[in-house]
Amino acid sequence: NAGVTQTPKFRVLKTGQSMTLLCAQDMNHEYMYWYRQDPGMGLRLIHYSVGEGTTAKGEVPDGYNVSRLKKQNFLLGLESAAPSQTSVYFCASSYASGSSYNEQFFGPGTRLTVL
Amino acid sequence: EDQVTQSPEALRLQEGESSSLNCSYTVSGLRGLFWYRQDPGKGPEFLFTLYSAGEEKEKERLKATLTKKESFLHITAPKPEDSATYLCAVQDRYGGATNKLIFGTGTLLAVQP
Numbered sequence: 001n002a003g004v005t006q007t008p009k010f011r012v013l014k015t016g017q018s019m020t021l022l023c024a025q026d027m028n029h030e031y032m033y034w035y036r037q038d039p040g041m042g043l044r045l046i047h048y049s050v051g052e053g054t055t056a057k058g059e060v061p062d063g064y065n066v067s068r069l070k071k072q073n074f075l076l077g078l079e080s081a082a083p084s085q086t087s088v089y090f091c092a093s094s095y096a097s098g099s100s101y102n103e104q105f106f107g108p109g110t111r112l113t114v115l
Numbered sequence: 116e117d118q119v120t121q122s123p124e125a126l127r128l129q130e131g132e133s134s135s136l137n138c139s140y141t142v143s144g145l146r147g148l149f150w151y152r153q154d155p156g157k158g159p160e161f162l163f164t165l166y167s168a169g170e171e172k173e174k175e176r177l178k179a180t181l182t183k184k185e186s187f188l189h190i191t192a193p194k195p196e197d198s199a200t201y202l203c204a205v206q207d208r209y210g211g212a213t214n215k216l217i218f219g220t221g222t223l224l225a226v227q228p
Contacts, residue, residue, distance in 0.1 A: 097213070104149075109156075
């Protein structure tokens with residue numbers, strides 16, 4: 001099992017450019033999440049999904065959009081990148097609530113720099 | 116508002132010098148408290164889940180404990196390979212069917228040989 005994978009690992013954008021980050025999981029998890037991690041701020045939830053075709057806003061959703069067209073994939077989009085979106089982005093997944101296991105499993109991260 | 120505070124921010128230990136990391140939390144109702152380890156340039160790696168006060172879990176040199184207001188991660192006779200950032204997170208029982216986590220900012224542990 002690959003677990004949670006993220007593509008790409010690194011990316012440099014210019015202000016105003018757009019991009020999509022891809023997350024894939026092979027654990028048949030219902031729930032998926034996108035976080036950003038900044039120095040001194042900890043991990044902050046951007047958007048999440050509790051099932052295929054559903055998405056919801058987290059703590060810091062502005063400037064991002066997401067889609068969950070397939071259960072195993074969760075895409076994070078930046079329509080017009082800003083320097084404030086320079087960060088490390090992590091995807092995570094978990095079983096649904098009610099399962100015996102509700103911990104989240106994380107991918108390796110994408111380091112994004114916006115110039 | 117749910118909140119997690121970790122201390123200290125950074126800790127430097129000599130190999131074999133035992134110590135503890137603290138995680139204080141405020142949550143409407145605790146569904147679970149989670150400890151993760153994060154190595155530089157990597158994603159967080161799950162260590163433990165604790166569900167109720169008094170519960171303890173162990174893994175090699177690590178032992179996690181839980182009270183109604185805080186959790187401790189005890190590191191016994193640490194080795195250099197235990198160097199990492201340790202993250203604490205909570206799930207709110209009243210947060211809906213989402214398994215959302217609220218994270219602290221972590222403790223950076225450095226173990227010197």
